[in-house]
Amino acid sequence: MDQARRTLLDRLYAEGTAYDAGQPDRLRRRRNLEPDAAQLLTVVLRIAGARRVVEIGTSNGYSAIWLADAVQEVGGRVTTVDIEAWPGVRENLRSAGVSGAVDVVLADGGGYLAGLANARVDLLFLDAERVEYAGWWPHPARVLRPGGVLAVDNVLSHPDEVAPFLALVAADGGFVGTTATVGKGLYLAWRR
Numbered sequence: 317m318d319q320a321r322r323t324l325l326d327r328l329y330a331e332g333t334a335y336d337a338g339q340p341d342r343l344r345r346r347r348n349l350e351p352d353a354a355q356l357l358t359v360v361l362r363i364a365g366a367r368r369v370v371e372i373g374t375s376n377g378y379s380a381i382w383l384a385d386a387v388q389e390v391g392g393r394v395t396t397v398d399i400e401a402w403p404g405v406r407e408n409l410r411s412a413g414v415s416g417a418v419d420v421v422l423a424d425g426g427g428y429l430a431g432l433a434n435a436r437v438d439l440l441f442l443d444a445e446r447v448e449y450a451g452w453w454p455h456p457a458r459v460l461r462p463g464g465v466l467a468v469d470n471v472l473s474h475p476d477e478v479a480p481f482l483a484l485v486a487a488d489g490g491f492v493g494t495t496a497t498v499g500k501g502l503y504l505a506w507r508r
Contacts, residue, residue: 317385321412325351328378328408346402348378349443349469353499357441357467358386360504364465366438367392372425373444374398377408377418383441384414395419397428398444426452435461443469449481456481457488460507466491472501 317325332346339345349357361369361383367390369383380396387394394417401422409415421428425444429452437459442449449456449468460466466485471478472495485491485505493505 324412346375350499353502354382356498361386369394369439370437371396371441377405380418381412384417388417397421429455432459439465441467446477453484464507466505468503470500471503
């Protein structure tokens with residue numbers, strides 16, 4: 317990652333953290349992925365050779381920039397999906413020089429996944445309303461190609477909220493996964 321992009325990411329993260337500290341409404345917080353979790357996720361993305369990445373939960377575009385930085389190297393694309401149009405997202409993507417590698421979609425995450433074809437996603441990153449993930453099943457598994465990666469943020473900071481979803485992943489039998497103790501807990505699973 318070049319220094320200008322990293323400087324922008326550092327600024328967005330600092331602004332997001334400060335904003336969240338003063339925002340009483342949890343749903344209005346930016347809740348950005350932590351930098352160490354973002355670094356790990358992009359290394360996994362590169363190792364997996366991911367070219368088709370879907371992120372559910374856009375916020376200010378912070379994690380989409382991380383993901384796009386990695387997929388640009390292989391001519392891939394990131395589709396970032398959110399139920400709400402957050403201010404500044406497209407400007408942040410342009411400032412980072414990744415807007416050509418990112419599609420911003422305004423839609424419900426579960427509905428978006430339901431509309432995708434089978435085995436079309438190389439990496440699926442869930443970073444939205446955790447309690448909804450289980451209701452999206454089986455689409456998170458169905459859309460991943462064999463060898464694809466499922467990544468879920470906040471599994472240590474909000475274990476009760478993600479437990480029903482992670483139980484579905486475990487019961488599926490088609491995943492090998494673990495929780496990395498970076499950031500607020502990043503669950504990573506490989507699709508058999």
